[in-house]
Amino acid sequence: MALPKLKQEATDARLAEAVLPDGPAWARAAREEALHRAARMGLPHRRDEYWKFTDPSALVAVDSAPAEVMDDDDALFEGAGALTLVFVDGVFDSDASDDLSGAGIEISRLAEAQDISWARDLYGSLELAGQTPVERPLAALNTATATDGVLIRATGKADRPVCLRYRRSAEDADAVLHHVIRVEEGASVTLLETGSAAARLSTVTEVSVADGAAFHHVRQQGRDHGRRMNTHTFARIGAESTFKSFTLSLNGVLTRNDCVIEMLGDDAVAHVAGACVGDGEKFHHDDTVFITHDALNGESRQVFKKVLRNGAVGVFQGKILVKEGAQKTDGYQISQSLLLDGDSQFLAKPELEIYADDVACSHGSTSGAISEEALFYLRSRGVPESQATNLLTLAFLAEALEEIDDDALADDLRERLAGWLDRHAG
């Protein structure tokens, strides 16, 4: 079917500029296929149902707008003892990075990968699977054009987390990263991500979690005021496996995080959570989550909290799809926003689509101002108003942060949040 005219024009313009990086034949084939996919679907447009609340034009445009480079606080996750990989403007920096080896873990750089059999089966394939029932053309474009990224394979219980640090130097960097992660049976690994990477960043992370394996993901999306990013996580998880992902977002002009999880084995657990604090009318933050239950006895949770002020906009589009036969599913979804002033907006579409009868699925969504009574109580105890507001804001965000299993990592993020709130007090 022909695409609408505006969509076709924007797609043609962008794809005309698309450069497929050199690489081994298998990668080349996957990229060409992905480019076809993107061309067929057309890049997103504001009139698309899944972009109803977020204008994708800045992500689709041929050129990205420059953004001032902020001195990002590199100390985050420093205490985690992680194996650290550094990217500058979306390019791997081997000098700044640790050696690509660790106990129970194999790491290689996408740009240098030759014949890595496990990765060639996965690259682009989870992204492809994630295109139905909802198309995600920006992810296909990423598969086609990604210039760098890492391939991580956990073969046992990794003793250190892997931390990806995204640094920036150029004001106009436009980066496309693609990571592939395979957690083998019974293995486990924790992935940390921090920093804003580029003025415009696109990342796709494909995660395959085998039976009995565990994948933990904690990320902080950079504080640069002017950055724009869209990230996609595609996960396929097996029986008795665990997938947990948490994202903290501060600032940025535009953030769109898509998370697509397919639960294919029985007794699997998938949790996705996020906390975001946004200040200013240019702040637009969108969490779009799609969890498919296709096995027995699965447990999924989506916990998203947004604090918004000065015209900031928060979006949540969450979906739980329970396929026929996925009995005993326990699906839970909560999205809440705290609007600190009259100009901010919260737009949500929490969806359930259920084809199995023996399930317990629920969702809740609330939006409102800070509780006058709680504020009054704290003030009557001598806490100044701005401090009281921050205290209540942190308390509001706590439920999302509790989704992080590792207390030390959660504390790191809590501290960062408190710092942000202090700086933005009043």
Place this chain on the structure above:
Amino acid sequence: MSPMDIDVKEGVDRETVDAVKELSGVYKYGWNDDDIEMDYAPKGVNPEIVKLISSKNEEPAWMTDWRLSAFERWETMSVPNWAMLKLAEIDFQDLYYYARPKSMEVKPKSLDEVDPKLLETYKKLGIPLKEQAVLAGVEGAELEPERKVAVDAVFDSVSVGTTFQKELKKAGVIFCSISEAIRDYPDLVKKYLGSVVPPSDNFYATLNSAVFSDGSFVYVPPGVRCPMELSTYFRINAENTGQFERTLIIADKGSYVSYLEGCTAPKRDVAQLHAAVVEIIVEEDAEVKYSTVQNWYPGDEEGKGGIYNFVTKRADCRGDRSKVMWTQVETGSAVTWKYPSCILRGNDSQGEFYSIAIANNHQQADTGTKMVHLGKNTKSRIVSKGISAGKAQNTYRGLVSMHPKAKDSRNYTQCDSLLIGSECGAHTVPYIEVKNNSSRVEHEATTSKVDDDQLFYCRSRGMDEEEAVALVVNGFCKEVLQALPMEFAMEAQALVAISLEGSVG
């Protein structure tokens, strides 16, 4: 403890269980009256048909033009496909857009002149078109001799008659068919028709604007509390005929009216189209209650036949402190596409939506509401109960929108879905848009199956499984059933049980 005691304890009437037994057949209203002679307009829709319908209703030129411009618009529109409905393509040129019983060619002056065959049909439906005090079959109603219900009966494309018109006129209330209103009260119709659902609103509403043949009109003047319930009863009888009715209700300042709507159709193998538009205008301090029991023919167990029900219903709370309440029990139709909405424009205005949607066998329902908060301190409440059984798909789709100027507003939404059987689906698609921070929006939704413990309890007290499920489901729906006027609550409770026939075991 005897089963009798349980009923009392569980708060479910004995009548419910009795009604289930008594009505333990399948679709009760599925007979056809093919012996009633009909006049048809030629099949299909085009400007000539639009003009023909307009002339049959003896409409003034402005109305004909209004229809024609809607038709022009409709030709540029395409069928909406965003709902979770799987349907065969509808051939809009393969339908009759106008069907009138022959006996209605010369409009009867009073109900006494109406063809007895038509009256018989309504009698069989339990809607006698006699000015008697109560609807038949409502037990206990005789204890309330003052309780009256005025009925406008619509048969295929035309209104057969309206009861209690004189008595209502005394109170200043206008209740008549919309075709009469266009002739007799053109100023009111001109002012309000299309002001809530504009002719260009959506594909089905635009088609309706072009070809609506009849419907009901209500005007309640300032300060008047309508002395009785008003109701419209729709019957589709003719084959291959679309029914397009238009309802316009105006509640002027400080008035009150409660309006009931019911509908049935014969069993036919071929799906039939019903595309209605209901517009409600609620002025300052006025209140409107609109209750629907939708029981169109749902098709057979294999999904053959049934009514395609595409309805646009919207209430505009224009005045401050105005109030509207939609209550719907949706048990019929092969396909339901219906989102009764409230535009809360006036400050302190209120909208409520209570819904039970039951889908069994191959039925598909995509229904919900829109609450658009524009005025300050507006309130809305949504309670939706969806029940899926057999191979049915049931979707709640709704919008709650708090505009920047709707300060200090409030919404509470609860949508619960119940699944009976492993081949059906229950879906929830809410849109929430909050654009100011002094408003509070709360949304809760759950999906689960009929509780095994509750079933076991009922069965251990001697109920068979079907009875037990009906009881549990009635309990699940209680909040909504309680919002219905008495006549409807009875019918609805029985319907809940009947609609689930054959869904167990």
